[in-house]
Amino acid sequence: MHKRVWLPLLAALAMPVSAGSLEGLKPIAVGPLGMVEMNPFGLAPLTAVIKDAGHSLSQVKVTVEGKGEHGVDISYPVEERTLANYGGVPVFGLYPNYNNRVKVEYLLGGKAQTHTYEIWANQVDFGSAGASQWAAQPEIKVNQRAPEMADRLYLVNFTGPTGGDAQLAHNNPTGPGAFAWDGTPQIFVTDTQGEIRWYLDPSIHDAKQYDMAGYLMGLHQVDGGKLIFGQGQSYYKMDLLGRLSFKRPLPGNFIDFSHEIQQMPNGHQLMRVAKKDYLTPEGKLVNTIRDHIIEVDADGSLVHVWDLNTILDPYRDVTLSALDMGAVCLNVNLKDAGKQMTKAELASAPYGDIPGVGPGRNWAHVNSIDYDASDDSIIISSRHQSAVIKIGRDNQVKWILSDPRGWSEDYQDKLLTPIGADGQPLSCFKGKCQGEFDWSWTQHTAYLTPKGTLSVFDNGDGRHNRQPMFAKDKYSRAVEYRIDEQKMTVEQVWDYGKERGWEWYSPVTSIVEYQEDHDSMMVYSASAMLFGVGGGLGNFKHSEGAGIVKSNLVELKYGTDEVLVDMDINSNRLGATGYRAVVIKPEF
Structure with a gap:
């Protein structure tokens, strides 16, 4: 019984996959650049990298928008060598337990671009005492x-x-x-x-x-x-x-x-x-x-x-x-x-x-x-x-x-x-x-x-x-x-x-x-x-x-x-x- 169910499935998995079908295995980008990778190095949970997906960016500026009427914006420029080091745009200053708005301004092919990402960050977790x-x-x-x-x-x-x-x-x-x-x-x-x-x-x-x-x-x-x-x-x-x-x-x-x-x-x-x-x-x-x-x-x-x-x-x-x-x-x-x-x-x-x-x-x-x-x-x-x-x-x-x-x-x-x-x-x-x-x-x-x-x-x-x-x-x-x-x-x-x-x-x-x-x-x-x-x-x-x-x-x-x-x-x-x-x- 088990052989009749699983052997055909294993055979199907072993079949060649067409190039077109690989598209479904790629990470889904939520903006004009690449995937958003949260906490990329495992030690700073309220950070992220927006991957560049092969794009050559310059004159990048990031703004994590303040929460609510009196929230504090965190803005900073990013050097091109830093973009290369991370393979994308570093995001610092996300609010925990919140859907953050992160505006990224940059030049791409000599043209000015702006996109605002929505990035959820989890609650602060210092562990329990x-x-x-x-x-x-x-x-x-x-x-x-x-x-x-x-x-x-x-x-x-x-x-x-x-x-x-x-x-x-x-x-x-x-x-x-x-x-x-x-x-x-x-x-x-x-x-x-x-x-x-x-x-x-x-x-x-x-x-x-x-x-x-x-x-x-x-x-x-x-x-x-x-x-x-x-x-x-x-x-x-x-x-x-x-x-x-x-x-x-x-x-x-x-x-x-x-x-x-x-x-x-x-x-x-x-x-x-x-x-x-x-x-x-x-x-x-x-x-x-x-x-x-x-x-x-x-x-x-x-x-x-x-x-x-x-x-x-x-x-x-x-x-x-x-x-x-x-x-x-x-x-x-x-x-x-x-x-x-x-x-x-x-x-x-x-x-x-x-x-x-x-x-x-x-x-x-x-x-x-x-x-x-x-x-x-x-x-x-x-x-x-x-x-x-x-x-x-x-x-x-x-x-x-x-x-x-x-x-x-x-x-x-x-x-x-x-x-x-x-x-x-x-x-x-x-x-x-x-x-x-x-x-x-x-x-x-x-x-x-x-x-x-x-x-x-x-x-x-x-x-x-x-x-x-x-x-x-x-x-x-x-x-x-x-x-x-x-x-x-x-x-x-x-x-x-x-x-x-x-x-x-x-x-x-x-x-x-x-x-x-x-x-x-x-x-x-x-x-x-x-x-x-x-x-x-x-x-x-x-x-x-x-x-x-x-x-x-x-x-x-x-x-x-x-x-x-x-x-x-x-x-x-x-x-x-x-x-x-x-x-x-x-x-x-």
Whole structure:
């Protein structure tokens, strides 16, 4: 019976097919060009390529039309070499769960052509975190937007812990390193209407694979639109359509990338990493924690190493003993909120990713790097020293922006002297200085600006190297300093955030970065109301009533407190914390 049914069918399938009948096997184009290929590289679901189907196009411009009356258009030109690389027209900025209108303008055979495609994109899918999750995606609320900022796009970096994270560890029981700290990435782009227009598929992370676990961090846009970032034991370069230029392992015995990767003018990358199998002065073999900077060339080969254990003083404990142990950046432990470690506890702490002094403990916690091409130096932010430090290629300290207390005699001539607007030195007592000047405390992101100044996000935990009597006296701020390297002085020229008080206080993470196109400062207070750590109310509620982290992004006219953009970006998972935000431009 089965033979009588299937053998004739198989014979029919084996018959020659005429050329005309092959037409039905071709993809169906929905416009004058070729097929629309969604998510062409598997990592950027809100993107597409409209295949060129053999047409030679030039002067291409793409516009993804805004949704509704107040929607934001995303428009960009496309270079001819980019068309060749994709085999068609790249589409970036589709709305999820929506039938998008995408206008493509181009020259074909010397004649101007325009066609508007309708392209459906599916809902955002970051995966499920089970009981800790209350929505499919983070909640974005736009409070204010100046007309000139309408087309602004911000890439936001969240992490959302799930039950499958932190499954791997280094095989070094004496000093396990920071690898167990892991999280599923939530990386997305929002427009100034609070609509998600791009996101990174979380499949780029896998807690069960050594080279794909870790926290995806350090995103920056380089090379005409590409993104660089790192994740645990690997670092990446990827374009906005999700095509990887490379995914590389860290070189040698370097491990545990997190926080920062920067591309230098020569195409090399600077990364904050740690060292595996590091021999301490006492002869113990440990994995270090967030205390090495490496430079790799365009091929991934190691060029230079800055070992902060030998450059700085890993036993300086003034800041460490003032930290709130409830929120030590990557480790959030509510039961320790408001507690501090003693000097004895810091000195005898187990090796691993916990506060403590000496190699193999989290004594430095470097969370940003910048490169100064004027003298081939790096500028680092060390959270657990409440210090911003400039270091040359000769591994020698050039200057230290920090409360001078606790620095040994070896560093006294490197400490910057605070001055007022009149150029006169300011006196300081127990970390507090005259006038409006203040140091930065447990800060994040120390970046140079084209103005010749330094922007820093001053988180403010351990301010003045102590805890305040009342936790709600804590505050964070963005601050800008002017440093005179010849006179070894520092002047505070601008700050913002103190007036917003406790509810804007971010104990960890965050960023401030100058934006040249609008002569503005973009500031992201990424972990405000972090579970009420330090005595907070934790009272920001989503529509269903569960407490969540409330982060806030503002962009301000340079040198003022005039707000151009203000938006709240609130996590969709308990335990999900904002890390940074970056202005993104659709460049192809």
